[in-house]
Amino acid sequence: MRQRIAELVPSLLAVALALAVSAAVVWLTGSSPLVAFAALLEGAVGSRDSLAEVAVKACPLILTGLAVALSFRAGTWNIGAEGQLLVGALAMAAVAQVGGSMVPRPLALVLGLGAAAAGGALWAAIAAALKLRRGVNEVIATIMLNFIAAALVSYLVQGPLMEQGGRYPQTDALPPEFVLPRLAPYRLHLGVALALLAALVAQFGLFRTRHGFELRAAGLNAVAARLAGIPVERRLFWAFVLSGAFAGLAGGIELSAITRRLYERFSPGWGYTAIAVGLLGRLSPIGVVLAALFFGALDAGSNTMQRTAGVSAVVVYVVHGCVILFLAALERWQRNRSQGT
Amino acid sequence: MPPASDDAVSSTRARATEAPLLAVRGISKRYGRVCALDRVDLDFHGGEVHAIIGENGAGKTTLMRILAGEETADSGDVLLEGQAVALRSPNDARRLGIAMVHQHFALADSMTVVENLALTLTQPGEWRLSRKAIAERVEHWAQATGLQLPPLASPVGELSVGARQRLEILRALIRASRVLILDEPTAVLTPQETEQLFALVRRLRSDGRVVLFISHKLAEVRDLADRVTVLRQGRVVAHAKAPLTDLHELAEAMVGEPQVEWSKPPAQVGEECLRLDGVSTDADAFGTPLRSVSFTVRAGEVFGIAGVDGNGQQELFEVLAGVRPPKSGTLWIRGKSVSPRSPAELLDAGVGLVPPDRRREGLVLEMSVLENFLLHRGTLRRFTRSWGILDWLQARSYARTLVEHYSVRVPDLDSAAATLSGGNQQRLILARELEARPQILVAAHPTRGLDFAATQFVYRTLAGAAQNGAAVVLISTDLEDILTLSDRVAVLYRGQLSPTLIPPIDPLRLGALMSGLEQGTAI
Numbered sequence: 001m002r003q004r005i006a007e008l009v010p011s012l013l014a015v016a017l018a019l020a021v022s023a024a025v026v027w028l029t030g031s032s033p034l035v036a037f038a039a040l041l042e043g044a045v046g047s048r049d050s051l052a053e054v055a056v057k058a059c060p061l062i063l064t065g066l067a068v069a070l071s072f073r074a075g076t077w078n079i080g081a082e083g084q085l086l087v088g089a090l091a092m093a094a095v096a097q098v099g100g101s102m103v104p105r106p107l108a109l110v111l112g113l114g115a116a117a118a119g120g121a122l123w124a125a126i127a128a129a130l131k132l133r134r135g136v137n138e139v140i141a142t143i144m145l146n147f148i149a150a151a152l153v154s155y156l157v158q159g160p161l162m163e164q165g166g167r168y169p170q171t172d173a174l175p176p177e178f179v180l181p182r183l184a185p186y187r188l189h190l191g192v193a194l195a196l197l198a199a200l201v202a203q204f205g206l207f208r209t210r211h212g213f214e215l216r217a218a219g220l221n222a223v224a225a226r227l228a229g230i231p232v233e234r235r236l237f238w239a240f241v242l243s244g245a246f247a248g249l250a251g252g253i254e255l256s257a258i259t260r261r262l263y264e265r266f267s268p269g270w271g272y273t274a275i276a277v278g279l280l281g282r283l284s285p286i287g288v289v290l291a292a293l294f295f296g297a298l299d300a301g302s303n304t305m306q307r308t309a310g311v312s313a314v315v316v317y318v319v320h321g322c323v324i325l326f327l328a329a330l331e332r333w334q335r336n337r338s339q340g341t
Numbered sequence: 342m343p344p345a346s347d348d349a350v351s352s353t354r355a356r357a358t359e360a361p362l363l364a365v366r367g368i369s370k371r372y373g374r375v376c377a378l379d380r381v382d383l384d385f386h387g388g389e390v391h392a393i394i395g396e397n398g399a400g401k402t403t404l405m406r407i408l409a410g411e412e413t414a415d416s417g418d419v420l421l422e423g424q425a426v427a428l429r430s431p432n433d434a435r436r437l438g439i440a441m442v443h444q445h446f447a448l449a450d451s452m453t454v455v456e457n458l459a460l461t462l463t464q465p466g467e468w469r470l471s472r473k474a475i476a477e478r479v480e481h482w483a484q485a486t487g488l489q490l491p492p493l494a495s496p497v498g499e500l501s502v503g504a505r506q507r508l509e510i511l512r513a514l515i516r517a518s519r520v521l522i523l524d525e526p527t528a529v530l531t532p533q534e535t536e537q538l539f540a541l542v543r544r545l546r547s548d549g550r551v552v553l554f555i556s557h558k559l560a561e562v563r564d565l566a567d568r569v570t571v572l573r574q575g576r577v578v579a580h581a582k583a584p585l586t587d588l589h590e591l592a593e594a595m596v597g598e599p600q601v602e603w604s605k606p607p608a609q610v611g612e613e614c615l616r617l618d619g620v621s622t623d624a625d626a627f628g629t630p631l632r633s634v635s636f637t638v639r640a641g642e643v644f645g646i647a648g649v650d651g652n653g654q655q656e657l658f659e660v661l662a663g664v665r666p667p668k669s670g671t672l673w674i675r676g677k678s679v680s681p682r683s684p685a686e687l688l689d690a691g692v693g694l695v696p697p698d699r700r701r702e703g704l705v706l707e708m709s710v711l712e713n714f715l716l717h718r719g720t721l722r723r724f725t726r727s728w729g730i731l732d733w734l735q736a737r738s739y740a741r742t743l744v745e746h747y748s749v750r751v752p753d754l755d756s757a758a759a760t761l762s763g764g765n766q767q768r769l770i771l772a773r774e775l776e777a778r779p780q781i782l783v784a785a786h787p788t789r790g791l792d793f794a795a796t797q798f799v800y801r802t803l804a805g806a807a808q809n810g811a812a813v814v815l816i817s818t819d820l821e822d823i824l825t826l827s828d829r830v831a832v833l834y835r836g837q838l839s840p841t842l843i844p845p846i847d848p849l850r851l852g853a854l855m856s857g858l859e860q861g862t863a864i
Contacts, residue, residue, distance in 0.1 A: 208733070210725045217716060221705040227662055227694055229685040229718025 010330040011280050011287070015294065018322035025318050026311055036311040043304025044297035050304075052186035056258070058289075058296030060085070060270045061277050062195040063250035065288035066202050067120075067243040068278030073206065074239030075219035080127055080142025081247040082271025083149035084120035088248025089255040090153055091119030093161060093171045093262040096178040108177035113194075113252045120248015121241045123149060128240035132233050138240075146271065154264045161262070170263035180257040191253035196289065198246060203285040215239050247271060276324050295320070360423060362387040362551050363408070363439075363520055368417035370403055370575075377403040379575040380417070385520070385551045390542060392554045392566035395595055396792035397763060399572040401555045405522045408553070409441035410434035421519070440517035442509045444524045450498030454490060454508060455479055457497055461512050479511075486514050487544060502650060503534035510541070521545060522553045527561055528789075531649050532820065532852035539565050557595070557793050558821070559588045573597055596794050603797065605804045608828045611640030613676070614812035615661075615781050620670035622656050629653045631660065632836040633670065638812040640780070643803065645827025646816045646838070649855050653836040654816050655697065658785045661814065662694050663687040674781065688718045693779025695770055697786045697816070699763070703770045706759035710751045713758045713769055714740040719777045747772040747802075764795025771802050782806050785816040800825055820848060 023033035044054055064081040071078030078084075095115040099108060127145055130136035158169045166172075180190045206212040218225040218232040219239075226232050250270065255262055277295055281287030298320075302313035361384035370378040378400045385391050393401045406412040408419065410428040418425045421437055428434055434441075448457050455476050462478045463470065476493055483490045488511050491504045500508070506526065513521055523542070527535045542552055542565060556562055562569055563585045571579040571594040579594035593599055616637040624630040631653050638644040648654060659665035660672070663681035671678050674690045681687045684694070696702035704713050715721050715736055724736045740754050749768040751761060758766060767787065774782065784803060788796040803826055807813045816833075817823055823830055830846055832839040832854035839854045852858075 208731055209729045210721055210731055211729055213712065213715065213721070213731060217705050217708065217712070220707045221701070223702050224696075224705050224716065226664060227684050227696055227702055228716040228721075229683070229688040231683065231685065 007282055007284075010327060010334065011282060011291070014280065014323050014326035014330055017326045018319045021322045022315050022318040026315060029311070031309060031311045036305055036309045036315070039305040039307075039309040039311075040298070040301035042301070042308070044301035046304075049186055050300055052184060052188040053300045054293060054296045055192045056187045056189065056296075057299045058292040059189075059192045059195045059257075060250040060254050060267075061273060061292035061295050062199060062289055063246045063253070064270050064274030065277035065281060065292050066198060066285055067247040067250075068274045069281060069283040069285060069288050070202065070206075070239055070246065071243040072278060072283050073219045074215050074236050075222060076128075076131070076236055076240055077139045078124060078127070078142055078240060078243045079139050079275065080124060080145050080244070080271070081250075081274045082267060082269065083142065083146035084123045084244040084247035085251035085254075085267055085271050086146075086149040086153050087123040087251070088116035088120035089251030089262050089266060090149075090156065091115040091248065092178070092252040092255050093174070096174045097161060097172065099175075099178070101175045101177055103177060105177045108175075109180065109256070112174075112178045112256060113249060116252020116255075117245040117249045120251065121245040123248070124244020125237075125241050128237045131240075132237060150264075153262065153266065157263055163261070168263070170261045172261070174256060174260045178256055179260060180253065187258070189253075189257040191257045194249070194253060198249070199285040199289045202246075206285065211235070211238075247274075273320060276320050279327050280323055361385055361420075362422060364420040364423075365404070365408070366418045366420060368404065368407060368414045368419070370400075370407065370412065370414050376575050378407075378414070381572075381575070381577055383570060383577065385553065386568075387519075387549045387551055388546055389567040390546050390552045390554055390565055392556055392562040392569045393572060394556055394559070394562055394569060394591065395572035396557065396794060397790075398574070398792075399595075400575040401572055402524060404572070405441060405524060405553060405555060408434070408439055408520065409522060410439070411441075435516045438516065438518035439520040439522070440513035440515075441522035442506070442513045442524065442526060444526075444528060446505055446509050448497045448505060448508060451496055453494050453496055454500075455493045457508060458512055458515075461515050482511060482515055486511060486541075488514075488541065501534075503530055503537070506530065506534075506538070507541075510538075514545070517550065520551045520553065522555075524555045525557075526554070527556070527558065528819075531855045532848055533856050533858075535561070559591055562591075563588060571595055592793065603801065605643075605800070605826055606808065608642040608807060610642050610828075611810060613637050613639050614674065615814065616673040617660075618671045618673065620660060620667045620672065622660060622665055623668045628655055629836045631656050631667075634833075634836075634838045635670075636831060636838060636841070638781070638814055640810050640812050641807055642828040643807050643813040643815050643826045645823040645830040646814065646833055647820065647823045647830055647851055647855060648818065648833035650818045652833045654785065654818070654833060656836070657833065658697055658783065658816055661687075661692070661783045662696070663692075685718055688777075691778075691780035693774035693777055693782045693811075695767075695774060695782070695784035695787050697789070699766050699770055700759075704758045704766060707757055709755045710744075710749075710758055710761070710769065711737060711740045711754040714743060714773050717773055717777050720773065743772040743776060764791050764798070767791060767795065767799060771799065775802070775806055779806075779811055781812045781814070783814045783816070786818065787815070788817070788819060788822055796821075820851065823851070824848065 127141040281291035298316040306313040363385040569581040663684040
């Protein structure tokens with residue numbers, strides 16, 4: 001238990017330092033950091049409405065954060081959550097287009113979200129196969145696949161999947177059968193519950209099952225894992241594919257519950273923020289949920305901050321960036337210290 | 342302070358009777374809660390070889406690093422010729438003429454001999470490096486010290502370990518006009534190379550330098566040292582002076598408890614377990630490919646494979662571990678030929694592995710002790726329940742019994758394996774592998790870096806495995822390992838295996854085979 005708490009320290013410290021730096025940035029722009037942060041806090045946790053909004057904003061980050069955590073745990077760098085998310089959303093939009101109103105709701109959702117997960121998994125599998133068969137660096141492969149996915153969405157929403165009779169480069173609105181139900185009068189939707197469930201499953205899988213153990217061992221030390229008889233390549237491949245499935249699901253849920261249409265710039269960069277979420281969550285699924293809620297709160301609160309304190313919402317990106325920088329620095333510092341003994 | 346007189350004083354040795362050249366007074370150093378050195382007082386006289394011996398963690402290396410300016414003491418003084426000196430950095434030590442040769446060489450493998458010495462041989466403020474001028478200086482120093490150097494233009498990576506060490510020593514000598522510190526210098530050498538090193542050290546001693554020699558091999562200390570200091574848990578616990586007669590006493594001082602003489606009981610040999618038939622491997626950028634290696638190992642015996650590192654040991658281990666498929670030849674396990682494509686197949690066939698590099702290959706350092714006990718295919722399977730769920734409760738109690746049975750000293754089962762000492766890491770690996778009941782145990786360099794007590798434990802455990810009917814393959818560069826444990830021995834040289842030797846084995850014959858002086862023809 002004490003170790004668990006000790007693991008939280010770098011994350012909390014990184015958040016504190018990042019907030020301090022952004023406070024300085026706010027102060028330099030001539031505003032009061034106190035007022036700004038008060039507005040941010042108000043916007044994030046000031047009312048039940050805003051709390052629900054935080055959960056909604058956190059939802060895609062939880063799933064993409066899990067994607068990052070899973071692949072990093074396996075010792076591979078899936079930087080492609082963004083592309084996998086887009087392909088997932090695309091797959092769901094395509095299934096909805098074909099299925100229309102012919103299928104009843106629960107089945108439609110299962111099919112749609114299943115297609116989203118499968119789409120993301122497939123997109124990740126391309127990078128994984130390239131890595132294992134051809135030795136292609138997965139960082140480069142996944143980043144490239146992100147661009148391809150964005151281009152693919154852009155092409156499809158302006159061509160084959162463009163709304164009928166409309167003039168905007170976007171798909172038709174999803175038929176109601178494919179829309180995830182709301183859980184409350186706010187924007188809170190069933191997808192949030194699905195994301196939390198996914199986190200629990202991932203947590204259990206990683207730490208309570210043999211495959212999870214093998215995946216972690218392979219990720220930390222592939223040589224030792226191989227000598228212990230663990231099929232390292234296979235674990236790595238499936239970790240990558242599962243990672244893609246999580247990201248794809250994030251795209252499907254966002255499409256189904258929030259936007260209902262696919263268009264260019266569908267994702268504000270969730271797949272990239274996910275890296276910060278995964279690292280801040282110390283690559284543990286539960287940690288990812290907490291980190292995603294933090295980033296969700298920043299996102300939800302930043303609008304209020306802009307409105308009432310007059311501080312640009314862009315400030316939260318300073319927090320994003322600083323969190324990663326400080327985490328990396330703190331990790332390094334910790335390692336040096338532990339080696340000193 | 343030990344009395345400073347010696348019966349057989351030669352003219353140069355007479356300097357030893359003067360005031361100490363180097364002395365430490367009340368040196369203490371703590372790392373967190375661990376006290377590495379506790380008010381150590383020592384005198385070192387010019388013209389003497391002073392051996393510092395002790396177990397791992399006794400503080401030997403810390404003390405030497407303080408003298409070399411790589412660590413600073415928490416309290417206490419270092420006196421050079423009676424004057425207190427400040428050693429805040431290796432540069433300070435260099436100015437005072439103190440230099441250290443580390444166990445792990447600090448040479449750039451891809452650069453040539455001259456290039457590796459260039460920085461040491463350049464004066465402060467000298468901007469232009471002329472290869473020719475440096476080469477001349479290298480020759481000058483080589484002559485002055487009588488060190489035989491390899492061709493100056495050859496890349497260091499291609500040199501033998503002994504040659505690399507000579508290079509390190511030369512580099513240290515250029516700086517060490519007064520004090521030369523050698524940290525376990527013989528760990529990587531053949532017997533012949535060790536002899537050369539000792540001859541060199543004796544020569545240096547006669548120049549009036551202090552030579553400090555860290556070791557935990559008592560036989561070497563007896564051969565070389567004029568004075569011996571034993572450290573245990575950061576304190577000086579014993580002094581001795583040449584000639585050393587009772588090594589037993591020193592061993593006890595080192596370990597802190599009475600040592601029982603132990604020798605391996607004779608083998609009860611059973612049926613053939615493992616056979617290699619003309620196994621060769623592909624050449625790659627590093628290492629040495631195996632060339633038609635054949636041997637058999639039977640149940641109950643220890644087959645020792647000696648050799649200088651880099652002669653195919655890694656390749657042989659990898660073949661036996663199933664991570665390097667042979668190019669040609671056959672591997673037989675209990676009469677069945679196998680061509681493993683992964684360690685899994687061999688583990689299932691009853692092979693246990695003690696890998697050469699325990700930190701990189703034997704453990705996942707970031708994982709807990711408990712998890713490392715599970716790091717074996719068979720053990721994992723044993724604790725997997727339906728739906729692939731691990732039974733952590735059972736696994737935990739299993740790990741607890743192993744910790745007790747193999748006396749692995751761990752803070753608790755949930756602390757990272759990285760926090761264990763080398764000896765305890767090896768105990769963990771041995772426990773994990775032996776509890777999987779292997780019929781064939783492949784142990785590579787099992788005592789590397791371990792201290793006296795931990796080494797003894799490894800010996801007893803491996804011999805115990807053989808006695809319980811396992812066929813043990815012992816790959817080691819340490820002759821003591823080989824001679825203590827093996828029922829039969831062969832030497833690996835440039836990827837080829839020598840004819841099998843049967844004890845009693847002449848270490849010099851073994852050394853000749855190891856250095857290729859005597860060509861063994863592969864069977």
